[in-house]
Amino acid sequence: MSIKSKILPQTADPVTAAVPTMTRRVTLVVPVYNEEESIAAFLAHTSPILQSLGPRFAFDILFVNDGSRDKTERIILAAAAERGDIGLINLSRNFGKEAALVAGLNHARGDAVIPLDVDLQDPPEVIGAMLEKWEEGARIVNARRARRDGDNIVKSVTARAFYRIFNALAERPIPRGVGDFRLLDREVVQAICQLGERSRCNKAVFSWVGFETDEVTYDRPARAAGSSQWSYWKLWRLALDGIFASSTMPLRIWTYIGMAMALVSLLYSTFLIVRTLFFGIDVPGYASTAVLILIFGGLNMFALGIIGEYVGRIYTEVRQRPLYIVRSQHPAAGTDD
Numbered sequence: 001m002s003i004k005s006k007i008l009p010q011t012a013d014p015v016t017a018a019v020p021t022m023t024r025r026v027t028l029v030v031p032v033y034n035e036e037e038s039i040a041a042f043l044a045h046t047s048p049i050l051q052s053l054g055p056r057f058a059f060d061i062l063f064v065n066d067g068s069r070d071k072t073e074r075i076i077l078a079a080a081a082e083r084g085d086i087g088l089i090n091l092s093r094n095f096g097k098e099a100a101l102v103a104g105l106n107h108a109r110g111d112a113v114i115p116l117d118v119d120l121q122d123p124p125e126v127i128g129a130m131l132e133k134w135e136e137g138a139r140i141v142n143a144r145r146a147r148r149d150g151d152n153i154v155k156s157v158t159a160r161a162f163y164r165i166f167n168a169l170a171e172r173p174i175p176r177g178v179g180d181f182r183l184l185d186r187e188v189v190q191a192i193c194q195l196g197e198r199s200r201c202n203k204a205v206f207s208w209v210g211f212e213t214d215e216v217t218y219d220r221p222a223r224a225a226g227s228s229q230w231s232y233w234k235l236w237r238l239a240l241d242g243i244f245a246s247s248t249m250p251l252r253i254w255t256y257i258g259m260a261m262a263l264v265s266l267l268y269s270t271f272l273i274v275r276t277l278f279f280g281i282d283v284p285g286y287a288s289t290a291v292l293i294l295i296f297g298g299l300n301m302f303a304l305g306i307i308g309e310y311v312g313r314i315y316t317e318v319r320q321r322p323l324y325i326v327r328s329q330h331p332a333a334g335t336d337d
Contacts, residue, residue: 025058026131027110030118031100032076033066038118039075043086046124053128062087063118064104067094080330092325098200099324101180105189107329113189115180121220122181129216130183139211141183142175145220174207175215182206198323250306261299 028046032039043061050059063076065088073090080086089107091100101115112134116122122143130141180202184192191209 023055023058024112025060025110026112026114026127027108028059028061029064029101029104029108029113029115030061031064031066031097031104031115032068032072032118033094033097033100034068034070034072035118036068036071036075038120039063039072039079042118042120043079045120049124049127053131057131060085060087060110062089062104062108064088064100065090066097066100067091077330088328088330090327090329092327095324098202101202102193102200103324103326105184106193107331108189111186113184113186115182115184117181122179123218123220126181126216126218127183133214133216134183134185136214137212138183138214139185139188140206140213142178142213142215143181144175144215144217145177145179146217172204172208174203178215179203180206185211187211198321200323250309257299258303261296 030042046061050057053059063086065073065076073088076086076088080088087107089103091103095103104115105113112131114127114130116124126143130143133141184206188206188209188211191211192205195205
């Protein structure tokens with residue numbers, strides 16, 4: 001059944017006939033670390049796009065300075081002095097992007113929050129389409145990367161491998177090709193801020209909370225300025241945090257492996273006993289003994305490593321240290337002061 005709009009008659013109550021459109025506030029959360037070369041380009045590129053989306057939406061930009069050692073803080077403060085829509089959260093040191101993003105979510109006060117990178121690889125042109133999905137009822141609007149022109153072959157291959165491995169192990173899969181760039185409704189942000197774990201993989205958290213989800217697609221361009229702060233070692237650590245913080249499947253796998261190895265050992269022991277009883281003691285074989293010891297020893301060490309990863313994260317959780325420490329704060333309109 002379709003619903004058609006009707007023209008109110010001249011005698012209609014003017015209070016009900018003219019309902020003003022409420023402006024909805026949207027906060028852009030932008031974690032930065034040594035990005036002095038990218039901030040000016042980001043603001044120059046983003047501001048006209050945000051202005052074109054008014055007056056239904058009012059935007060503010062909340063930068064989270066994750067312990068930068070260059071002129072990042074001064075450049076943001078200079079921009080904030082000229083504009084009233086820029087806020088800054090300074091962390092006391094470099095806590096990592098996951099913690100910086102959590103700090104931004106905790107301090108943002110928009111009706112919707114959009115995390116995005118300052119390097120313009122998350123194109124602000126997509127924000128309009130995300131807002132349309134939000135107005136249609138979606139509480140989370142994912143931005144899926146159709147192409148990754150800015151990534152080299154190694155990074156593209158490893159990224160695809162991570163999503164495959166993670167989704168094979170995790171209890172709650174994450175959408176492939178979707179990073180932190182997405183729209184989160186205020187209700188979703190409040191749910192995320194209630195979570196207290198310290199070992200964070202925000203992509204997994206965004207997927208775990210649920211809510212109505214939609215998506216838009218875009219082609220990811222190369223960086224507009226500066227260089228990436230993500231080394232392969234940092235990406236490797238992030239991948240491990242994502243897997244071990246979101247799933248106990250690696251431990252369960254080793255339970256199955258242990259059961260299979262115990263069964264094989266029992267069968268082989270039975271075979272040796274029966275052969276000895278019927279054919280006597282054979283000449284001992286050094287090679288077979290050494291191979292068995294090395295195989296079982298290597299598997300044991302690998303299993304202990306898996307257990308150690310979980311124990312280390314348990315240790316991090318029980319210490320109850322804060323995920324980040326705020327050194328100073330310069331709020332903009334719509335952010336928590």
